[in-house]
Amino acid sequence: MDVRKIKTAPGLEFDCSLAGSPDGAPVLLLHGFGVSRHFWDRQVPALADAGYFAIAPNQRGYSPGARPDPKDLDAYHIDRLVGDALDIVAAAGQGSRRFHLVGHDWGGSLSWIIAARYPERLRSLSMLSRPHPASFLRALALPDGEQKRRSGHHKAFLEPDAVPKLLANNCEWLRSRHMRQGMPEAATDAHMSVLGNEAALEAALAWYRSSGPRQPLGPIKVPTLYIWGDADDTVGRVAAEGTGEFIEAPYYFEVLAGVGHYAADQVPDKVNALLLAHLRRHAG
Numbered sequence: 001m002d003v004r005k006i007k008t009a010p011g012l013e014f015d016c017s018l019a020g021s022p023d024g025a026p027v028l029l030l031h032g033f034g035v036s037r038h039f040w041d042r043q044v045p046a047l048a049d050a051g052y053f054a055i056a057p058n059q060r061g062y063s064p065g066a067r068p069d070p071k072d073l074d075a076y077h078i079d080r081l082v083g084d085a086l087d088i089v090a091a092a093g094q095g096s097r098r099f100h101l102v103g104h105d106w107g108g109s110l111s112w113i114i115a116a117r118y119p120e121r122l123r124s125l126s127m128l129s130r131p132h133p134a135s136f137l138r139a140l141a142l143p144d145g146e147q148k149r150r151s152g153h154h155k156a157f158l159e160p161d162a163v164p165k166l167l168a169n170n171c172e173w174l175r176s177r178h179m180r181q182g183m184p185e186a187a188t189d190a191h192m193s194v195l196g197n198e199a200a201l202e203a204a205l206a207w208y209r210s211s212g213p214r215q216p217l218g219p220i221k222v223p224t225l226y227i228w229g230d231a232d233d234t235v236g237r238v239a240a241e242g243t244g245e246f247i248e249a250p251y252y253f254e255v256l257a258g259v260g261h262y263a264a265d266q267v268p269d270k271v272n273a274l275l276l277a278h279l280r281r282h283a284g
Contacts, residue, residue: 001045005065006057008087013065016088017041017056020048025123025283026094029056030085032105032130033204034174035262036062036194038187039104042268043275050276052100055092059107060084061203062194070202073210081207082113086121096121100279104128104264105234106207115224116217124282126225126275128263129232131239132246133217139239147236157208163201171196181233181260219248225278226252227271229259252278 001019008014017037027047029040040056047054060066060081068075089099100123103111108130115125131139139147156162166173171192178188195201224247228240244251254274256263264271 001041001048006088006091008066008084008091010083010087012060012084012087013063014057014059014084014088015063015065016058016092017044018054018092019044020051020053022053022093024048024051024053025279026053026055026089026092026097026099027102027279028085028089028099029054029102030104030107030110031056031059031062032103032107033207034177034195035105035191035265038190038194039262039264040102041187041190043102043264043272046272046276047279050279052279053092053094055088055094057084057088058194061206062200064199067199067203070206070209073206076203076206076210078110078113078211081110082117085110085114086118098123100124100126100282102126102128102275103130105130105261109133112217112220115220115222119221122222123284124225124278125220125222126227126278128227128271129229129235129261131226131228131235132220132243134246135242136235136239138242139236142238147239150234150236153234154208157205162205163198166201167196167198177233178262181262182231182266183260183262184265187262187265217246219246221249223250223278223282224252225254225274227254227256227263227274229256229261229263229266231258231260234261250282 006014006016031039037056037058044054
């Protein structure tokens, strides 16, 4: 696995993990909040060994060379983040080739949007944790308040003192959450090497602070794999199980018993097996 800086058309430079022959079918893997490109450290080489060309970037704000001023919230608008993903594939030498897309958490949110807006660009979609936005919003509105409680940290991330709190005691809040959700300590250390500083965290929280009302997504017409751990503290069963109602393509829902929010770090071999099977089914 190589680490390269990839410059995109807008003049941004992303730190990316790359592996495999550029002639192989491209696979773009997008991480979420609280982690980094290292989230995919076990998937990238497995994909390369299977003949794919894997690309896992530190996304906007996580890469020092792709970190606009986080006070400029327009620079972190969802449309710019979506554009980054397509630009990274092109700048990695893949041009406008169709690719497999894999997303987790915030990277999953981007992936749902890409699949809805640009289905012709994708061979397949694979999702970890993040349910379809319509299923998530429906669960959020239920009177039992379960999903609202699970998503309560989103509001805390909007507070002016969020970054000092996250940095306190060697990023204790993030480290504790990672541990509770089954992430190995070495994986947490790798993520904190990217995210555990003021500049990176301010930029990462700009993703939350810039997100306003979004256009509803239509049904997904790309073959979709959705992997959900039933111990995920951010996504409840109702939102997860409802996702299939919004897929108008081959759909595979896999529940990992006892697995938390960070499945790729917690049970990488299980994730690899499911992911590779899905990609093989939809190689065209």
